Amino acid sequence: MTNTFRAIAHLKANTGKNQALKEALLALIEPTRNEPGCLEYILYEDHLTAGIFYMSEEFENDAAFDAHIQSDHFQNFAKMTDELLVDPVNVVRMNRVSN
Template sequence: MNPTDFSLPSGATGATGATGAPGARGVASQQPLSFIAVLKARPEAREALCDALRALVLPTRQEPGCLDYQLFELTDEPGTFYMRESFMDELALEAHRETAHFQAFAARLEPWLAEPLRVIRLQHIA
């Protein structure tokens, strides 16, 4: 999968959720887009991937449409990273994918991965 398309439901693996929900008056309202990107590093590429992911955090958090951008590493699987992301809407997500910092990351990503990037779309329940 192309990392620049990672958030699109048609290219993602894993669970998908709706982006809209009934509003207080029964009218659909736009919910933020939320998902978790799962990136598993090759053993020799763990540090490089971790550093590159860390470098994405601050500039992404400063994007106008970014609501949440948190990096985690599994404690029982070092080298497996979860990036929890939330954007205001599809336009904000598209703007993120077009930033120089994301494009630079996406261009270097593939050799670091032990398996394809996995994206889990989330639907906020409560």
């Protein structure tokens, strides 16, 4: 069994905030991918509904994910979420079942 942290984060933009949310999420990509322990950090947008985003996240372990949450770039994003999001970020932790 592996201790890898895998999750999908679901984010829904407030009315009129689709582009602002997309830009804020895109700004997280490079610094997060450069964090120690980050294995994957990929942003997706729902193809039918603009403003609904999914972030596929994979870190070596819980400690690497916790460090990500405490990073300056993530904390700066977190300060914007009340304005940008309809609801709080919904992070669903996953267990890998297949290759």
